[in-house]
Structures are given as C-alpha cells and as structure tokens.
Amino acid sequence: MERNLMKGNEALAEAAIRAGCKCFFGYPITPQTELAAYMAKRMHKSGGVFLQAESEIAAINMVLGAASTGVRAMTSSSSPGVSLKSEGVSYIAGSDLPAVIINVQRGGPGLGGIQPSQADYWQATKALGHGDFQLLVYAPASVQEMVDFVVKAFDRADKYRMPAMILADGLLGQMMEPVSFPEINPNAYDKSGWATNGHKNQREHHIVNSLYLKPDELEKSIVDRYKKYDIIKETETDAELYLTEDCDILLCAFGATARVVKSAVNSARELGIKAGLFRPKTLWPFPVKEINEAAKSAKTLLSVEMSMGQMVDDIKLAINCSRPVEFYGRTGGVIPTPVEVLEQIKRIGGAL
Amino acid sequence: MATTEILLAGFGGQGVLFAGKILAYCGLMDNKELSWLPSYGPEMRGGTANCSVCISDEPIGSPLVLTPDILIAMNQPSFDKFVTEVKPGGKVFFDSTLIEAECDRADIQLFGIPSQQLADDNNLKGGSNIILLGKVIKETNLFSLDVMKKGIEKVVPASKAHLIPNNFKAIEIGMNS
The missing domain is CATH 3.40.50.970 (Thiamin diphosphate (ThDP)-binding fold, Pyr/PP domains)
Incomplete structure (x- = not known):
C-alpha cells in the first residue's frame, strides 16, 4: 500500500x-x-x-x-x-x-x-x-x-x-x-x-x-x-497489550503518551526490569477485560498521562483496586520524556 | 540501525521546517520508519523555529527529540541552546556565517560551513538550509545522494518544480564544502 x-x-x-x-x-x-x-x-x-x-x-x-x-x-x-x-x-x-x-x-x-x-x-x-x-x-x-x-x-x-x-x-x-x-x-x-x-409527503x-x-x-x-x-x-473495547505476559510493572498510557511509555518500557526491559504496557484504544468503553488480562502477573500498575491523573480512577475500578495503581504525569502542555518515565519504573522496580 | 534523532533549529523563515521535511521524505523514499514534529508555539511566528525528525528501522516511540544524534543549527541562540544536548558521539552542523561556535565539548564533532554566504555567492537565495543538508549527507551515512534527490523531488510542490535544480545545486555545494 x-x-x-x-x-x-x-x-x-x-x-x-x-x-x-x-x-x-x-x-x-x-x-x-x-x-x-x-x-x-x-x-x-x-x-x-x-x-x-x-x-x-x-x-x-x-x-x-x-x-x-x-x-x-x-x-x-x-x-x-x-x-x-x-x-x-x-x-x-x-x-x-x-x-x-x-x-x-x-x-x-x-x-x-x-x-x-x-x-x-x-x-x-x-x-x-x-x-x-x-x-x-x-x-x-x-x-x-x-x-x-x-x-x-x-x-x-x-x-x-x-x-x-x-x-x-x-x-x-x-x-x-x-x-x-x-x-x-x-x-x-x-x-x-x-x-x-x-420525502414529498410519501410517509409520516x-x-x-x-x-x-x-x-x-x-x-x-x-x-x-x-x-x-x-x-x-x-x-467495542479495544486495547494494545505490549510485553504484558510476564510483567511485574504494568504501565498504562494512551495516545501520544503511550509512545513515550513504550520507549521507556523497552529501556526497562534492557535493564532487566519486567515492565509492560497496556494501551487503551477505546477510552469509553474502557477495556476492562483487556486490562485485567494485561495485569495478570503485575504487582504494581503505573498510569502515565499528560494531565494530573484522570485515567487512574478508571484503572482502579477496572482492576477492582486489587493492586496499587501509581501515577506519573506532566501537564499544562509539557510532554513527559522516556527518561523521566524510566526513572519512575526504576523507582517502583526497586521497591518490588 | 537504531533510531537517528535529528534536531533542526534556527530563525523562522530560514527553512528549518522545510529542511526537516526533506529529511522526513528521504526516510519515506528509503522505506524507513520516521516522524517529523515541528514546534508550533508562538516562537514560530517570527522567533526561533525548530523541528524534530526521527529516522529508524523500528517504529518511532516519542517523536520529540531532546538529545539529538544530529543537530543542524542555523542561528546563534539555537546553537548555544542545543549544542549541550547533543548525544556523545553526535554531530553538529551549523552555518558559520551566522554562528560563532564556542563549545568545549570533545565528545561531539562540529561541522561549520558558511552556508548563508555560499547561498548568496551562488545566487541561491534561501538555500542555506539545503546546503547544510548536503554537508549532512556527506559527513553521515544517513541517506545517499540518490535518496536525498528523491526526497527533494517529493517534497517540492508541483507549482514550484522549477526550483528543484536549485535545490540539487545547493546539496552539491554543501557536499563539496
């Protein structure tokens, strides 16, 4: 094509x-x-x-x-x-x-x-x-x-x-x-x-x-x-699951932020930290089945957003608060960097 | 290859975004993955303009370039602001007509050519940006001359096709400087 x-x-x-x-x-x-x-x-x-x-x-x-x-x-x-x-x-x-x-x-x-x-x-x-x-x-x-x-x-x-x-x-x-x-x-x-x-008066x-x-x-x-x-x-739910099969830390991000997070997940894997990414493609309906599948092995979830944290609540509801859900974000037009996100992964990775 | 991250920066009107677009189209013609992201804030309205270009064999993660492998600087503020951010082993291309390169980094390579002067001398008004691209393809293995020409042909709109030979000439001048 x-x-x-x-x-x-x-x-x-x-x-x-x-x-x-x-x-x-x-x-x-x-x-x-x-x-x-x-x-x-x-x-x-x-x-x-x-x-x-x-x-x-x-x-x-x-x-x-x-x-x-x-x-x-x-x-x-x-x-x-x-x-x-x-x-x-x-x-x-x-x-x-x-x-x-x-x-x-x-x-x-x-x-x-x-x-x-x-x-x-x-x-x-x-x-x-x-x-x-x-x-x-x-x-x-x-x-x-x-x-x-x-x-x-x-x-x-x-x-x-x-x-x-x-x-x-x-x-x-x-x-x-x-x-x-x-x-x-x-x-x-x-x-x-x-x-x-x-309809030229042909119907009601x-x-x-x-x-x-x-x-x-x-x-x-x-x-x-x-x-x-x-x-x-x-x-109608739809999501991408990336390296979630064995993940300890499940990052959750959508849209442009998910691209940044994916780079950070790849870097974390190179360091031996088992990170994965859940990326909802539909935000409503929220992919509840999909996130539970992605979070199967996760000990902690981390939502990364370009906001003060608005998807976090949907994540907590979807997994019924069964694991801690942490948040990292930049707002006001600032785009988080892969390095910043990796730091967060390392911080959580060290605590596991 | 790993992702090559390129940052182009200068004054609005110097063709920074256009030069970035040529690199993006080169990536397209070379069947690479790529992204092009302009600055679109108030700075593009008469102030400084910059744009991020990523070229890779893999899908591009963040399209925003913060630590470039290649920096193309067309004015002093851009050079001063970004030269410290270049990755170790990176290459900096700049217009020595407008920029005094004061930089004490030993871990990067600087390539200054008087691109503005060369453009004026060769009757290529506004061709400084393309002359710098010529230098880039000579000093890196980013794209071949053939791909660069295809990229230029693709990016120049049909209504301005008569300017394509001038762009080719500018590339040649950059390669030989």
Whole structure:
C-alpha cells in the first residue's frame, strides 16, 4: 500500500472524507487548524460541504442539523472549543444522532496553552455535556490510527446512532508520519426509519427531538439508550497489550503518551526490569477485560498521562483496586520524556 | 540501525521546517520508519523555529527529540541552546556565517560551513538550509545522494518544480564544502 507522509490533522480530515463524511462544520483553533484547512480545500471537490461557522457553538448545532438528515457529519476543535460544543453534543446524544467530534487536545483549564495535553479525559469519558449519556471515545497513538479510528468512529456512530469522539492531542495533530489509506467501503446503515430528509409527503414525517416533558417517557428513552451502552461495553473495547505476559510493572498510557511509555518500557526491559504496557484504544468503553488480562502477573500498575491523573480512577475500578495503581504525569502542555518515565519504573522496580 | 534523532533549529523563515521535511521524505523514499514534529508555539511566528525528525528501522516511540544524534543549527541562540544536548558521539552542523561556535565539548564533532554566504555567492537565495543538508549527507551515512534527490523531488510542490535544480545545486555545494 502506498505510504504517504501527512500531519495527523490532515490525515484525520482525509480519512473522514474517504469514510463518506459529507458535512464538516468547524471553527479554527490551534493545534487542530490544519484539519479545517484541509477540509476547506478538499471537501467541495468530493461533493461535500465545508463551512466555517461563526463559533464552535454554531458549528456543533450545524452538525446536529446535518446528522438529523442522515448524512455523515463531523466537527473538530481543541479543548476550549470542545467545551463550547458540549451543549450540542448532549443534544446530539439525546436525539440519538450519529456524528463524529474530534478533539486535538491542548493544555487547560480556561484558554490554557496550545501545547499537547490529555487533560480532557474526564470531559470525554464522563461528562461531555449535561445528562445521562456517553460517547464512544477513541484514542489514536499514531497518524495511521488517526485514519483507522476515524473510519471506525463514523461506522460505529451510525451503527449505534450516537456521537463518537476521536480524542487526540497537539503532538499527534502536528506530527507527520507515514500513513496508508485502506480501501474504505463504508457500511450502509438504513436510516430511512428516522432521518428527517425530504420525502414529498410519501410517509409520516420524522421528528428528531431531545425534549420529553413527561418524566416516565424521558426515563424510558434513557434506559433504552443504556441498554445499547451495555452492548457497546461488551463488544467495542479495544486495547494494545505490549510485553504484558510476564510483567511485574504494568504501565498504562494512551495516545501520544503511550509512545513515550513504550520507549521507556523497552529501556526497562534492557535493564532487566519486567515492565509492560497496556494501551487503551477505546477510552469509553474502557477495556476492562483487556486490562485485567494485561495485569495478570503485575504487582504494581503505573498510569502515565499528560494531565494530573484522570485515567487512574478508571484503572482502579477496572482492576477492582486489587493492586496499587501509581501515577506519573506532566501537564499544562509539557510532554513527559522516556527518561523521566524510566526513572519512575526504576523507582517502583526497586521497591518490588 | 537504531533510531537517528535529528534536531533542526534556527530563525523562522530560514527553512528549518522545510529542511526537516526533506529529511522526513528521504526516510519515506528509503522505506524507513520516521516522524517529523515541528514546534508550533508562538516562537514560530517570527522567533526561533525548530523541528524534530526521527529516522529508524523500528517504529518511532516519542517523536520529540531532546538529545539529538544530529543537530543542524542555523542561528546563534539555537546553537548555544542545543549544542549541550547533543548525544556523545553526535554531530553538529551549523552555518558559520551566522554562528560563532564556542563549545568545549570533545565528545561531539562540529561541522561549520558558511552556508548563508555560499547561498548568496551562488545566487541561491534561501538555500542555506539545503546546503547544510548536503554537508549532512556527506559527513553521515544517513541517506545517499540518490535518496536525498528523491526526497527533494517529493517534497517540492508541483507549482514550484522549477526550483528543484536549485535545490540539487545547493546539496552539491554543501557536499563539496
């Protein structure tokens, strides 16, 4: 397969177009702007719509409108912009609409900074908006996975009629790596039962709505949605297990941080320390089965994140606090180095 | 081979990111694993620019280069800031027109060539970065001249294809300096 050299942000955009995305609405923000710029250049040539909205709030509501008609729609932003989109995401989830949202994270809170961060883990996996709902959250660790996960996100969003997020970061968005584009034949999901597209009065009209004034009706709609979430938790988890078979120390990291950690794990192995890596590719649903498999022989777990420690709680829950879970992180846009992580491994290794 | 970590640094506008891109495309043409990571902070808007390039036979871990095997420095602040970070046994390439190399390290090799002057003398405006790349491929076994030419052909956009011969000439000047 032909290898291309692309920035992560551009690869996300190209993958979306190839996956059949027909509507992109966005608003510029560093470090994801190349994505929107690529869409501006390419979308109209592939029969789609690119529109730079007047704000992030407008953009996400345009996604809601486009998704209501059954077309594949997407928006992208970076952390502060994603916060602005949160109301719209909640409406999309409450209306059972498929859509893809991309977050190329930067440091927060507030305007924060523009360097890479993973401090939106909680936002993405727990509370991207008000109400009882979840998004599918994919965490790529390479430019190639940015392509593969966008394709998957569109598919699963359609399959389950729910929003899906790619949780990337500034490092992945800005870096170039070789990438190949697989032949993509998007599954055709039948949307004729709910899409609010034109029908020339040939059928009953469809209503896309998230307002239920009767509590029992609202409760039923949520409970039904949670049955779907149960199926997703069973079937959609995905993770990479690296050198976990005999590991004493299991490092846990996702996205760009996992690359740094993998280098540190390799260095630790050269020193004779049995370290392994668990890398969730889906953050929601969290890969519970997979981490328990990875942690089989581990005496201690160490979560490494570009935040103050947001995945730690999910790890503790997943292994039912059966082993100590330690944390090492850098935040505010600082990227941890393999040397720093190795020091942590050595510290724990010495204590075992 | 192990991963070769390259750091390129200079003023914005000197073609630091472009030179890094050429090395990245060389890696692509040479069927290597590679990564290219630019600085994208406020410093790229008129201040210092730098970019990390990793070339390897194995998948690349962290794409951020902190301790380079090869440093390409195009201004004094970049030289001063990064020369202390170069790995022992590493090589430093720099423009001696703009940089006074004060460095007491005996464990690295310094290659200073007046690349800015050479570019001006040969009517290759903005070619200082490419001249330095010529010196890099002469003094390291990173890529062959053939791969370098393929990389340049790949990275120069079609609308600027007429500039390819100038880039080849700049490589040649760097190799012979």
